[in-house]
Amino acid sequence: MAEGVLFNIVQGIIERLGSRAFEEIGLVWGVNDELQKLQLLVSRLRAVLLDAEQKQANNEAVKEWLQSVEDEVYEADDVLDEFYTEAQWRQMVPGNNKVSKQVRIFFSSSNQLVFGLKMGHKIKDLNKRLHEIASNRTFGQLQVNHEDARFVIRERVTHSFVREDNIIGRDEDKRAIIQLLLDLDPIPTKNVSSISIVGFGGLGKTTLAQLVLNDEMVEKHFELKMWICVSNVFELDIIVKKIIQSATNDIAKSLEIDQLQKELRKIIDGKRYLLVLDDVWNDNREKWFGLQNLLMGGGKGSKILITTRSEKVAKITDTSKPYNLRGLSEEQSWFLFKKMAFQDGKEPTSSTIKALGEEIARKCKGVPLAIRTIGRMLYTRDPETEWLAFKNNKLSTIRQEENDILPTLQLSYDVLPSHLKHCFAYCSLSPPDYEIPVENLIRLWVAQGFVKSSNPNECLEDVGYEYYKELVWRSFFQEEEKDEFGIIKSCKMHDLMNELAVKVAGEGSTIIDRNKTDFEAKRLLHVSFDFNVDSSEWKIPTSLLESNKLRTFLFLSQNGGGDVIP
Ligand SMILES: Nc1ncnc2c1ncn2[C@@H]1O[C@H](COP(=O)(O)OP(=O)(O)OP(=O)(O)O)[C@@H](O)[C@H]1O
Numbered sequence: 001m002a003e004g005v006l007f008n009i010v011q012g013i014i015e016r017l018g019s020r021a022f023e024e025i026g027l028v029w030g031v032n033d034e035l036q037k038l039q040l041l042v043s044r045l046r047a048v049l050l051d052a053e054q055k056q057a058n059n060e061a062v063k064e065w066l067q068s069v070e071d072e073v074y075e076a077d078d079v080l081d082e083f084y085t086e087a088q089w090r091q092m093v094p095g096n097n098k099v100s101k102q103v104r105i106f107f108s109s110s111n112q113l114v115f116g117l118k119m120g121h122k123i124k125d126l127n128k129r130l131h132e133i134a135s136n137r138t139f140g141q142l143q144v145n146h147e148d149a150r151f152v153i154r155e156r157v158t159h160s161f162v163r164e165d166n167i168i169g170r171d172e173d174k175r176a177i178i179q180l181l182l183d184l185d186p187i188p189t190k191n192v193s194s195i196s197i198v199g200f201g202g203l204g205k206t207t208l209a210q211l212v213l214n215d216e217m218v219e220k221h222f223e224l225k226m227w228i229c230v231s232n233v234f235e236l237d238i239i240v241k242k243i244i245q246s247a248t249n250d251i252a253k254s255l256e257i258d259q260l261q262k263e264l265r266k267i268i269d270g271k272r273y274l275l276v277l278d279d280v281w282n283d284n285r286e287k288w289f290g291l292q293n294l295l296m297g298g299g300k301g302s303k304i305l306i307t308t309r310s311e312k313v314a315k316i317t318d319t320s321k322p323y324n325l326r327g328l329s330e331e332q333s334w335f336l337f338k339k340m341a342f343q344d345g346k347e348p349t350s351s352t353i354k355a356l357g358e359e360i361a362r363k364c365k366g367v368p369l370a371i372r373t374i375g376r377m378l379y380t381r382d383p384e385t386e387w388l389a390f391k392n393n394k395l396s397t398i399r400q401e402e403n404d405i406l407p408t409l410q411l412s413y414d415v416l417p418s419h420l421k422h423c424f425a426y427c428s429l430s431p432p433d434y435e436i437p438v439e440n441l442i443r444l445w446v447a448q449g450f451v452k453s454s455n456p457n458e459c460l461e462d463v464g465y466e467y468y469k470e471l472v473w474r475s476f477f478q479e480e481e482k483d484e485f486g487i488i489k490s491c492k493m494h495d496l497m498n499e500l501a502v503k504v505a506g507e508g509s510t511i512i513d514r515n516k517t518d519f520e521a522k523r524l525l526h527v528s529f530d531f532n533v534d535s536s537e538w539k540i541p542t543s544l545l546e547s548n549k550l551r552t553f554l555f556l557s558q559n560g561g562g563d564v565i566p
């Protein structure tokens, strides 16, 4: 199960149980009491779910407990589906002869009485199991937490210093940004303008900003240079304090925002300044305007340089087009890899090791953080024996420290609201480099119930499209292809993002290739097939037949990708 999405499913169950449809279902089949009990139990579990999801990484008992919750939650979801389908079917029974209709209903397999009894037993059993889960010792140790969009506070710190000789490439990017910074009159009516560098985690945005800030021309051009790391706390008083500190090399004395704003405005008054706001996550316009107002008093040509993973942040803050940072070229990647993986950066003499190294470097797809992480790990390993495993393994199977590539990228996932977590994790069903048909993807999200709207007149596909755009803005998707009318047809996921999706989706989702016949299917929820299924030749792997929870059965290669068998 994708991290952070169980809460969303549970929330959906509670909402369904509270709806008018289920009130009537309860009355018709005489299961009202049991349904209410179910709602109560699921609500009790929901209260501690977020805490449990956070603790599971370091606590085996919590992990197991969560697994049992997950099993029963899916069972509950299925039971509600069964009720709902039956209720809908009843209203749809054709024929206007009242007697024949009643007879047909009575003798059909969906006989009210039989169905009611059968379902009554099912919910009773389910409630019993849920009650046991809620009486478990682990449950008692968990804390109540109702906050949905968890913002994991992991404040990061960066600084303005960089050793240029450690940095590969980026001359062109540096030149382009400097040109924008030196432009004295980008908006004739304003003294201060902003530029943002956008790209996903580890691409080198902070590094590029450091290079720029330390450039000689930039040094001469600006009277005042300031660097602050904003990270995920965007509170005006904290930011203003940091700016004052950066400008004066002194800790801001006042604690009151009014004093602080006066001090800040005095510092920048009339001076041509350059302020770097590194690692900005805030996409709340009001908060941004609050800060911007205080920064407008600079001299002509003052600039705010922002680095962010989110295009949305850039759109709010930027007065020009954001600068989309790209990955390193293959040649640059190999150069950086050598620096990291070999003694003194020397190219290996063995052509086999060189070829292996080049392939591993290529796998990093130009992302400096990935190249550094892997190169650094390989430095201590024997190329003859241990490197091959790295080439073949996924990053997610390699142990990573906090600042390595997957944990760094996961920051972007952790801050997603849970409905988007669901949607992103679902993309693990597409293999790396796969051209994802966007319309199909959105339909699948809708079919899975990930897309929600409180407005009944709103088309769910439209809401799904908003979800998609939100993920694009946050750099989860890239390389969008449009048709001749400008409508988005497909997109791709960077290989590293794909790995992140696989990691967060967990064991509930998998891609099956032609040769994969033996796998643990019991917990599978979503499967996709990455080959053309020829029904005369190919047989469904028997282990798949054991899976009774499957919710997706997706053929990727058929008809240009993404056919579903319901
Ligand atoms: N061109 C480069 N050559 C060598 N190393 C680089 C280069 N660019 C970045 N790095 C290194 O890669 C790592 C990640 O870079 P950086 O912190 O600048 O990424 P970022 O885009 O700011 O990531 P995040 O979104 O997490 O803030 C750092 O260790 C940095 O030193």
Ligand SMILES: [Mg+2]
Pocket: 205, 206, 207, 278, 279, 307
């Ligand atoms: Mg950064």
